[in-house]
Amino acid sequence: MSTRIGFFSAAFLFPVLLLASTASAQAPLTIFTDSETYKQGDVVEITLQGPIGAEVVLEVKDPLGGVVDSRYMVLFPEKTVTLKLPLGEEAREGVYTVTASVLAYTVQTTFTVMRKPSPIIVLAPPGRCPVGEETVVIGFVYPGLSLPLEVHIKPPDGDWLPMGGVQSNASGWLTFSVKPESEGVYEVRVEYRGSPELAPAAAMANFTATFSKLLGCQVEPIGTK
Numbered sequence: 218m219s220t221r222i223g224f225f226s227a228a229f230l231f232p233v234l235l236l237a238s239t240a241s242a243q244a245p246l247t248i249f250t251d252s253e254t255y256k257q258g259d260v261v262e263i264t265l266q267g268p269i270g271a272e273v274v275l276e277v278k279d280p281l282g283g284v285v286d287s288r289y290m291v292l293f294p295e296k297t298v299t300l301k302l303p304l305g306e307e308a309r310e311g312v313y314t315v316t317a318s319v320l321a322y323t324v325q326t327t328f329t330v331m332r333k334p335s336p337i338i339v340l341a342p343p344g345r346c347p348v349g350e351e352t353v354v355i356g357f358v359y360p361g362l363s364l365p366l367e368v369h370i371k372p373p374d375g376d377w378l379p380m381g382g383v384q385s386n387a388s389g390w391l392t393f394s395v396k397p398e399s400e401g402v403y404e405v406r407v408e409y410r411g412s413p414e415l416a417p418a419a420a421m422a423n424f425t426a427t428f429s430k431l432l433g434c435q436v437e438p439i440g441t442k
Contacts, residue, residue: 229267235306245271248317248324257310260411261302262418269296274318277302280311304330306411336362338420345425351394354405356420361389364415367408368393373401383407397426 251262265273270293277286286302308330315326337359344351358364367379387389397403404423411417 245322246273246317246319246324248315248326250315250326252328252329254329254331255304256331256413257304257308257416258306258333258411259304261304261328263300263302263315265290265292265298265300267292267296267319269293271296271319275300276316276335278314278316279309281309282312285313306416333411333414333416335416336360336364336409336418338366338409338418340405340407340420340422342405342422342424345427346395346397348397348400348426348428351396352396352424353392354422354424356385356393356407357392357407358385358389358391361387362415363387363389364409366391367410369406369408370395371404371406372397373399373403395424400426400428402426 221374223387240441246265246267248265250303251264255261263275263277266336270291273290275286275288275290276284279285290298310330310332312327312329313404315328317324331406341355341357343352343354353388356366358366361386363385366383366385369377370380371377380393380395383391383393391407395403395405399416402423402425404421406419406421408419409415
């Protein structure tokens with residue numbers, strides 16, 4: 218009786234071990250991304266390769282361990298699948314972990330998200346200027362960039378009003394005119410909306426409008442007298 222049981226067990230285990238060794242020899246799953254580093258706003262391409270029909274669970278975690286993407290998929294009819302994971306403009310900086318599992322087999326890869334460089338906008342308002350007269354605001358985009366900018370102004374006791382757009386020149390300098398219509402403190406805001414290469418940026422400044430021209434600054438070109 219014991220001899221039969223041993224023979225039955227061996228006959229049963231042999232195909233199981235054969236299947237296990239065959240599965241491991243196939244290297245069931247590989248995973249990789251199209252780059253090791255990304256910037257905020259980029260799109261991460263994740264490629265999975267495995268046997269056709271494999272049921273895969275994919276999970277992406279941010280640097281703090283929070284799940285930013287989780288999905289179930291079947292590799293069919295192709296054994297290679299490429300997924301796209303958009304990164305928001307506020308995506309957390311650091312190392313992200315991508316885990317893919319099929320049955321008891323798990324593989325991982327990582328990628329790093331880096332903050333996009335942000336330009337620095339500096340404004341030089343006139344300080345004080347006469348009511349009803351145009352005055353010039355000078356600005357600079359560090360480290361010397363030509364960028365499209367949006368200008369807004371806030372009158373005393375008023376709301377923000379759009380003034381239009383201005384482009385800094387090749388050296389980063391910009392100028393625009395304002396014409397206050399009443400006394401008080403005016404605020405000026407210049408914004409850059411951002412791009413695939415640069416993060417958004419903004420700067421604010423203020424100036425005072427007064428009816429007294431003695432408090433303003435008058436500049437006359439050389440040679441006018």
